[in-house]
Amino acid sequence: MDDADPLLASRLWRPKRVIVTRSALAWEHGRGIVERAAALGLPVEELASDRLGIGDLGYAQAKSTLAIVVAPPGKLRFQPIAPSADWRIDLAEGCPAHCSYCYLAGSLKGPPITRAYANLPEIFAALPAYLGQGKVTSRSRARAHEGTTFEASCYTDPLGIEHLTGSLAATIAHFGEWQADAQLRFTTKFASVEPLLTLAHNGRTRMRVSINPPAYARFEGGTAPVAARLQALRRMAMAGYPMGLTIAPIIAAEGWREAYAGLIANVAAALDGAPDPDLTVELITHRFSPTSKAVLDSWYPGSALDMSAANRAEKRTKFGSVKHVYDKPTMTELRGWFEAEIARALPAARVLYWT
Template identity: 70%
Template sequence: MQTAPSPTRAGIGTWKPRRVVVTRSARDFAHGRAILVRAERMGIEVVELSGDRLTLGFEDDPRRAYAEAKATLAVVVAPPSKRRLQPIAPSADWRVDLAEGCPAHCSYCYLAGSLKGPPITRVYANLDEILDGLPAYLGQGTITSRSSARAHEGTTFEASCYTDPLALEPLTGSLSAAIAWFGRWDVAAQLRFTSKFADVAPLLTLDHGGRTRMRASINPRAFARFEGGTAPVAQRLHALGQMAAAGYPVGLTIAPIIAAEGWQTAYGALIDDAAAALAGVADLDLTVELITHRFTAGSKAVLDSWYPGSSLDMTPRDRVTKRTKFGTEKHVYDAATMRDLRQFFERRIAEALPMARVLYWT
């Protein structure tokens, strides 16, 4: 596979781990070895393991285990089970993982309770194998492939379910390689990713063929305290404008929508800021995804242990309990709150961003 240009610098809001750990099997792949070269150029400690088992050795100190995990990038091999794609409604037909885990410190983190053990960010060395497996899924999905409203997107592959690939890009180059691969794949397909980071410079000159959609994950400045270690929202919107100007289809992921005091004013300003950032872009292809805050008992317990001082409201106030498709219970806003939120967002988006397509509300 022809690789994309290799990013080597730290940029806006770039994460730089304290160490990069590489498993024995990951060193067998050229992409894995290239990540180690970038890490060494950036002055990051590289630890080569003699086997494939990851351990931090802090089982009795969860706070230290969390801190060490968040400072670590592990280069590993995605096993066959990880390369068998799963549907990812309502976002896309299929979930394709370039990595697993995220370096940000969001006190509402969607991954809390979903990933086992300390939250080490793992990036996959066998990227060629992952991408080469995608053609088997072409036309097989049910979210966009068979949707009258979204069929023009083709078969969609979501790369941000368990990670933020842009956050890892200066070290991994995985996102650039995937975008270039989709650019050469002359079929009705689209790669999708969403990010809370903003260093898009390596992506702007890629031959993307219009087959990658970047979405900026955004929340009002009033709620930025819940998104530690990320790029400021203004930088994310500026990056989205740069991507749109470079011909990429783009989107806004407004998530999680938090019904805290003053939310109408805060989210109204956010939507206006997005409109300003995208003003003047010719042939703008813009989508919006609206995701309200929710949590499970398991994720709440993990988040409380990770961020004991967080002021994020995870109490039963204005909440109802619903059962997930996995048989667990999640706490979502009650019907009245949901109705107020949805009516507000649909009205304000129509006013400020009339060209946008709202893909879903959840």
Template identity: 70%
Template sequence: MNTASPVPTSRPWRPRRVLLTRSARAWPHARIMAERAAAAGVDVIELPGDRVLLDAPDDPRRAYADAKTTLAVVVAPPSKRRFQPIAPSADWRLDLAEGCPAHCSYCYLAGSLKGPPITRVYANLDEILGAVPAYLGQGSVTSRSRARQHEGTTFEASCYTDPLAIEPLTGSLSAAIAWFGRLEASAQLRFTTKFADVEPLLALPHHGRTRMRASVNPAAFARFEGGTAPVAARLRALRQMAEAGYPVGLTIAPIIAAEGWETAYGQLLDDAAMLLAGVPDLTIELITHRFNSGSKAVLDSWYPGSSLDMSERDRTTKRTKFGAEKMVYDAPTMRRLRSFFEDGIAARLPAARILYWT
């Protein structure tokens, strides 16, 4: 495969402060993260206890900014070692952290995580990974799927975070990739990202047991994805990972049916086809934009000037299996979107596997 020409990337995220809880300081991984942060010139604060609190300014925008520039090193509770199903992406959710430094005005975490949007990374990574063997061969997505069984038992690391975004300070993703690489079992770690600094991952002994997916949207919608790497950089990073032997994929999300979406997404598929030509075992996940009243209220407070359409136009209410309600595109819009992507992918990336549409 021929490597594409270099493209600009974003600067690594650098928080204003790193907070170390008392319990976290007992873990070697926490001490390594503190040393990395101090070496990068970040203020490291040792908390007297395990509560992560910030002074709350009266200005909600200031409070948001303070939280988004804070990394807290905490101990994951026992519940994080009891993995939860995460269909349709993977068999199980494996959380390395919660929270994300990006500024996406459609953020899926809004309304899902309690409290201010501080990024919390887990010090007890060894305990979390040590829980994996009990789940091997279990699950209902890839473990029992004829079409995806060759992936083995799958563990999704990017449900509540973007692990590559925080990797320069945490090293958690590299550690997890190497851990799965040593695992003598049919299993796969999965992560998706809007960032592009994959250089530290390329030479890891992954043995094909980690799949990276780049989360992409057209350049025309880049205004909804603040603080992330350019889409071209993400696609190039995906190519680099494929050349390093990793299985890779695209997560096209959230698909936004804004004016001109056909042209915008057509160009995105053209760019992907050019940069990913010849990449083996390419997967694609297609996720349409959705929100609920809680996430909309949070996002309106975080991004009051956003032009992202979160009205009820061309929308319908869908109830989840847990009884929650969310606003999704109505049936006619969904049909147009799905037909466009299925036809466009078949024409441009015929060897790619579409894993799911939602």
């Protein structure tokens, strides 16, 4: 694989509007984001207060807006994020991509702008209190070697905005020098990993790529091509990072076996010859809630993504809300096929979970 193939160049987000709050400017990291945006020729609007004034933004305007803000106190009280990791840490909230299955549609309130957090030192200072306290890897015999795990891509794609924020590199460097039994994790649909390749990560950050067959790429607008993501995976593996695949959302459309078999074969080819990629796999099927479906239908009215009741069952979450997941026969067929195919094509990979 040619690591310099220009046809696989990543797509870098260039927001049309960048705003920064007064409090964010008080942080060195916040000022650094402003400088990065300005260096790219993006106009930056400095607000006189901490009020963003975005209540009437439509989807297109919101998706092209970056707000540099201070993470509120609630973001410094980390939440469990099973089955991925022990704890969720948010470096930002919101994503510049246009995925017509986006789960953030039912999770985040208000216009879908991207908020990048300026107060990284406060986020880092909150980490030690959570060591050994999680219930996913901290107390798992199978994954205890990962230490306490912190997931950085629950409410954002940190690599998709890294050229503007520098937050992911700063967090990887922090974990790399932190003398603790802990690991950072992030997953991405982007491919511009250049700023991360030379960091002293010390094997304490697992980079995962979120992938689907190229045939389903029409549901992932504004992201890097799947081939570029796999190239990025190889480059990170060559730089010594532990690796992972997030195959999500698994879509049981016509021809799914052939499509996903080709995808898994492409992963094997991308990692061929890479030194001990320590590869994990997370398998997440497509699901949606009535709330997220309504939002996504308004955002992407022409999407061909099937969100009908066919082959679906209702699942109650621990909070009492409803999600529509594939029915049991479909789930059983999907799971059996994926586990067998991964074992065949990627025998060294570890499947962490199916959901």
